[in-house]
Amino acid sequence: MTDNVPATPEEKIFDLVIRGRRIMTTAGVRAREVGVLNGSITAIVPLGTNLSGGVELDLADDETLLPGLVDSHVHVNEPGRTEWEGFASATKAAAAGGVTTIIDMPLNSVPPTVTVDALRQKRAVAADQVFVDVGFWGGAIPGNIADLRGLHDEGVFGFKCFLLHSGVDEFPHLEADEMEADMAELSSFDSIMIVHAEDSRSIDRAPTAEGDQYSRFLASRPRGAENVAIAEVIERARWTGSRAHILHLSSSDALPMIATAKRDGVRLTVETCPHYLTLLSEEIPNGATAFKCCPPIREASNRELLWQGLIDGTIDCIVSDHSPSTLDLKDLENGDFGVAWGGVSSLQLGLSLIWTEARQRGIPLEKVVEWMSKRPAELARLTRKGQLALGYDADFAVFAADDSFIVDVEKLHHKNPISPYDRKPLTGVVRRTYLRGEPVSVEHPRGQLIRRGAS
Template sequence: MTQLDLVVRGQRVALPDGIRPAAIGIRDGRIVSTAPVTEAVDAVRVIDLADDEVLLPGLVDTHVHVNEPGRTEWEGFATATDAAAAGGVTTILDMPLNSIPATTSVEALEVKRAAARDECRVDVGFWGGAVPDSLGRLADLANAGVYGFKCFLLDSGVPEFPPLDAVRLHTAMTEIAAFGGLLIVHAEDAPTIAQHTLAHAPTYAEFLGSRPPEAETAAIEQVIDACRATRCRTHIVHLSSAAALPAIRAAKAEGLPLTVETCPHYLTLAAEQIPDRQTQFKCCPPVRETANADLLWAALGDGTIDFVVSDHSPSTPELKFAGDGDFAVAWGGIASVQLGLPLVWTEAAGRGFGLDDVVRWMAYGPAHHVQVAGKGSIATGSDADLVVLAPEETFVVDKDALRHRNPVSPYDGRTLSGVVRRTILRGVDVDLDGPRRGRLLRP
């Protein structure tokens, strides 16, 4: 047999059938063998894991707002992918907003690709946008290489990415279903939000009341009805409200092509603990109460929620703290692509889940459901994207040491378990000071 480029071996390797001892053989950037850890190897390089380390597949984060070009001062490809690599994320998919232009046409996708080229530390794919002006041309954008289409059912917060009303939502889903594509939906109901909107919200309780659970439930029920009518593959992004879980469970039991994600902040933060005027905690939909998070965790455990991704959505500190602590004025979004793995692992371990569950939620799940080929598992034929994690080691989050562009984080000062000691992209160690080897992906 031809000599291997690399073998990584250890007592705890997260394989598709569970965590067990194994030696992973790598050649030309791909996994070519899984062997007993004691088997003799012929390899250019061998990495032996320490006793406190576990080998995981590289995480796949399909919900990242990079914002370049146009709003690179919020976040750019260099800083976003540095943060991803530092956190064990080896693949990200970039959202079609808040860059300028938004990724709603083939021409805009090429602008986005040009901005990303040679700037990425990890592999990057792209979502397209389903907005009123892009309807009728979505197949062209799919053929140009996006993984699917994002839409909003209410104001997105940026003028270049308007929402779809009920009629246009059905139109988009019919169009996307015709070529087997995927629609991902920010599901909050515009009329419900309009009824609760506040001009000022200096307390978190006021802000939480302005984004009620019934806004998510109404929107998700609307999306489910359209999914039933069109049979379009449909995905609900950043589910925050457990009140929508019964409708989601019923839709899945019916066999509708529906998947759902949630995010670390909805699983690890609690409304009761958010201080007033601390707008680093603002996101939309909002972080809800502890009892709500308990129900989200149960839904992860029973498979109602399919996976967990960051919704990394940064801005400048000036926007994040606009209004001097007014939640109604400040930009909504939490930057956490670097912290997703330790955040989820810390909370999951305390709830009796294992690292194999975290791998299913944060690596295999997003790769499988979004169809990001070759990613998300330590299996023969997959890309050799790997993470060496010390799950029992703890650290304290320092917002100024995080790699995303602007030093804002609701997790500053929080103690977490799970230190990423090494990230490997296609068989080569990621050097955060070295060359950028990330590729631009297409479905």
Template sequence: MIVLRAQRAVVDGAERPAAVLVDGERIEAVLPYDTPIDGRSDVGEVVLADDEVLLPGLVDTHVHVNEPGRTEWEGFASATRAAAAGGVTTIVDMPLNALPPTVDVAALEVKRKAAAGQCTVDVGFWGGAVPGNAGELRALHDAGVFGVKCFLLDSGVAEFPPLVGEDLAAALHAVAAFDGLMIVHAEDGTLVREASGRRYLDFVASRPRAAEDSAIAALLALARETGARVHVVHLSSADALPQLAAARADGVRVTVETCPHYLALTAEEVPDGDTRFKCCPPVREADNRDALWRGLADGVIDMVVSDHSPCTADLKQLDRGDFGAAWGGIASLQLGLPVVWAQARERGHCLADVVRWMAERPAALVGLERKGRIAAGADADLTIVAPDATFTVGKLHHRNPITPYAGRELHGVVRSTWLRGEQVDVGGVPRGRLLSREGE
């Protein structure tokens, strides 16, 4: 048993002093700071420094690990070490970019076998919805995936084709039948054009806000028709916020995420030819970024997750700087907390807001009731962060540490991460577990 005493801890949506009593893997009680632990001789004690805050471990439900098949891009060992170093104690792995993609139960078992014994943090899995596999979605659900993901346009890998027209409707009907969750990369391929060259604003113009807005409108109409629960991943177009808010008010079961790069970066600052900044949908203009922050504050956007999607250096085309040819994805799993906090603090938000966006709501999305909060009965997944301390982004645990944040000074130093009651030794023996929708 151990007690962690913090003058500042985020508990029940607010920051306050607390003593968190941990028994084994769970939190037994959250007590006033000075509460003595009587009658127990085996209680260890950790007292946080004056500049430290105790947070629940973050939950990142949008991570591309890519193993097996493309492990040279990222693997479970490196990805989960990066997660732990960044205060993330649970990730949910996306179904594509690995080979085979997780579009049936057999592929899910291949993925689980690849992950077993390698994970520094706890790991769950999404399934995939592609043309022709609507009949597999219930089996994936029963096998423990947290939901299924589809693309409404080319995913970038041939083995994970998009759902359009009748295929999308069939998948949503199938998911609605067992009250599952469909998560959706929503861009309208008819409004996206081929891009090439080094000029970043040309790339942004090739994937306009209208492409997202159109795809989201179509998705919301089908969600209303089928009753399916849907989740829009990596929203970058703030122009879609009014229709999302209206649909939710009308009873459509829709949730929305955005990502650190859409909240921290702007199109105006991206150097031409610097393909480290390429992602799809793209980082947009400063006014759009500010509107996304308003959407977070208003609650239209529910959560912030990384969309960690790394690749090898050659695929980023760093030597050519061609935004059309480069792989689209930003590596940020280790940096999500300080990237978001550095921006949030400037906008008057507090750490309790960040916890809500990056721990509580992602955990709720996938039904992990014991994750993402400091409360009796929850897993003792904890992060100790020094919010006012700064650091310059340098060495990362990602297999390919190519990031647009290189050299930036950020606020929020993660001092330690705890997984189920034990401090994580990044690089030590992995203790992470493989999670399923119904629990471990």
């Protein structure tokens, strides 16, 4: 594989030139100069070429220039539940963590993004306050099959459904037969169904989660509930020919059938999240509802198998599933896992969380960035995001891989100061973030609202 180097680099003035010994190109980390013009990467040449730019940046020896990360699983919640999170706070947090593109989930905003009108309302609210680029998923709920094509034509990147209660009444779940009917509709215009795959019947028969015992909550969301639901998604995708994506995989038991489905040609992709790759159920204190998410954080042995699933390609990507809420909804006073909202806030911390674990396992930074940038961009079919390559948007993160810090939840940009990672030591610091060649400033929102097929 070779660098994306023009055959005859022209002598010209770029808007921005970045030089460094550690530039993460598609050929690996190399000593390069990157030229940016009109927001796009237009030159990648050997260090020492001396490109000329209106702004020139020489990276420190301990800094690596990465493509901006793409997080395809973020709950922003605005409008309607803006006290949980909002576009300004979420996108500031994203930029601070090296994430330059997010795709917003169709819930927990009010209204949910299940009609074209609701999508337009969300875009109108977001338009002037985003610090990184923002796209949108549509929602598939009972009765809105006629809305799916309109939402697709308006630029949503695909459609999310639940196979059990979503946690909010305004976004009801689909039965498997309803999901199959929607998949058949989506296949007619080659969209994708992304699925919260837990089986409601399995959970109805599991122990209840009430009380402050984490072990009780874990038993209330058994692996079997995921496994049954994932099997349904696989077979319905097989029958309809639709693209399907499994959200936030936590059950390692499902990996063999996922691998088999992929070998069979089922159009299936799978994600997991930092909390399943870094946290352990054995270490979660009773009453610590900051750790509650659905599906739940599982055992150490399960975590190791998820890492193996990433390494062997069964799992495609890592995204945050940033699912914040207000402090009172986490029931911090009582620590009742049956009452607390289920969701982990980690949008700002994802790269550092995964790099901290990956380097201990001998996994190179290039692989981490592939899982957190290239692969999510491919999932959403973003053709100008996810790689540091010619013609791509000049979205960058300047990353100091050997720096370390201790998480202080009060200093994060997330609107509500709660995280299971508070006081956790992490390795890897994002020092600067660039969006289309411009440094991201927390005073001036320069992000754009992006549409399917346009970026």
